[in-house]
Amino acid sequence: MTQRKIIHIDMDCFYAAVEIRDNPSLTGKPVAVGGSANSRGVLCTCNYEARKYGLHSAMASSRALRKCPDLIILPVNFDKYHKASKNIHQIFKQYTDLIEPLSLDEAFLDVSNSKLFSGSATLLATEIRDTIFNYEGITASAGIAPNKMLAKIASDWNKPNGQFIITPSNVERFMQELPVKKLFGVGKVTAEKLSTHGIQYCKDIQQWTINSLTDTFGSYGQQLYEMSRGIDNRPVQTTRNRKSLSVEETFSADLLPQHVTSNLLHALFDNLSSRLHTLKNKSATDIKTLFVKIKYSDFKQTTIQSTNTEFSVRAFTELFKTRTKNNTKPIRLIGFGVNFVDKDIKKYSEQLEFNFEFD
Numbered sequence: 001m002t003q004r005k006i007i008h009i010d011m012d013c014f015y016a017a018v019e020i021r022d023n024p025s026l027t028g029k030p031v032a033v034g035g036s037a038n039s040r041g042v043l044c045t046c047n048y049e050a051r052k053y054g055l056h057s058a059m060a061s062s063r064a065l066r067k068c069p070d071l072i073i074l075p076v077n078f079d080k081y082h083k084a085s086k087n088i089h090q091i092f093k094q095y096t097d098l099i100e101p102l103s104l105d106e107a108f109l110d111v112s113n114s115k116l117f118s119g120s121a122t123l124l125a126t127e128i129r130d131t132i133f134n135y136e137g138i139t140a141s142a143g144i145a146p147n148k149m150l151a152k153i154a155s156d157w158n159k160p161n162g163q164f165i166i167t168p169s170n171v172e173r174f175m176q177e178l179p180v181k182k183l184f185g186v187g188k189v190t191a192e193k194l195s196t197h198g199i200q201y202c203k204d205i206q207q208w209t210i211n212s213l214t215d216t217f218g219s220y221g222q223q224l225y226e227m228s229r230g231i232d233n234r235p236v237q238t239t240r241n242r243k244s245l246s247v248e249e250t251f252s253a254d255l256l257p258q259h260v261t262s263n264l265l266h267a268l269f270d271n272l273s274s275r276l277h278t279l280k281n282k283s284a285t286d287i288k289t290l291f292v293k294i295k296y297s298d299f300k301q302t303t304i305q306s307t308n309t310e311f312s313v314r315a316f317t318e319l320f321k322t323r324t325k326n327n328t329k330p331i332r333l334i335g336f337g338v339n340f341v342d343k344d345i346k347k348y349s350e351q352l353e354f355n356f357e358f359d
Helices: 016-020 059-068 080-092 121-136 150-156 168-176 188-195 210-217 220-227 262-280 313-324
Strands: 006-011 029-033 045-046 072-074 099-103 106-110 140-145 163-165 239-255 287-296 303-307 332-346 353-355
Touching: 006 121, 006 150, 016 029, 016 045, 016 080, 029 059, 045 059, 045 262, 059 072, 080 099, 080 106, 080 121, 080 262, 099 262, 106 150, 121 140, 121 163, 140 150, 150 163, 188 239, 210 220, 239 262, 239 287, 262 313, 262 332, 287 313, 303 313, 313 332
Parallel strands: 029 072, 140 163, 239 353
Antiparallel strands: 006 106, 006 140, 029 045, 099 106, 239 332, 287 303, 287 332
16 A cells, blocks of 8 residues: 655645735734724734734734734735635645645645655645745645644644655654644643643553543543554545534633633634635535534533524524533533535535634
8 A cells, every 4th residue: 555645735824924915015014814803803813923922813803902012903805815725726736636625724635646756745845835935925834744634733843934744654753752732632721631640742642551541531532542643544535525514612721601702702603604605615505503512621512503594603602602501610612513404515624623822
């Protein structure tokens, strides 16, 4: 069997980068894209100049301005970002037909059978990033690895405008020294829970049996077992039946239901709206139900859905309040999502974990 060669391309501060490209006078200034501070808006993204002030995605715009008074907040322009994304995906197609989009600004590329650059995925990733910059004027980072999970971890290693490779022969050593907080689903709260069991690095998880992990962490224990060993057998998928779309936020500290602010719920809705907008640019979609997912501090979770298809922050907020009424258990994760009327549509990622500790 041919060893997979997967590239994960992740655009750097995509929305903000497109805005700065179109208005060079913004270069070097702290720039964010998001909602107005006067209407409980939140940041969708911000550039690295803004991040120096501690700003990040999903932060309330009003708070961001207090931390960085010179911050320039621009309104979201999905049509502009979609156009840039479409151009970038056309560039991808010059190098491979096996493309799995995750969102407007990131995708997996399977280049296992490419003959370009004598089969070097590293040189191919460099070429793709250079082509994106030459044609679109914005930078991208890349991760190169033998599977999707590792490629996604690697693409964050040398951001911005860099790349990192994890070779098959280096997977075992790389995973042993990888902090568990780099794994999917491990935010600050989960990392602290793992730490109480003496787990800080993947090599610590590797000392546990799969049964002990599932006994302690439930179904997530199976994922921890595989992820800690760099195991991910998922192929790059170009199409599939889309049944639902959802976004999630894992909080850096558990929140009581009454402390979940409208800004947080608005941020979730804005991210889901962005994903849905991206999806509808690929295929018409009909919403069948709305749902809200809640995971508590003890890792137990619950979901509530409604056949009311009004796609609004109010509808999701009402679902959330219905489920958490008279409940005082701390919450570690909230998800908003929609189920679609069954039909074939292009694949986009089913989940977006939004961890306030990382952007």
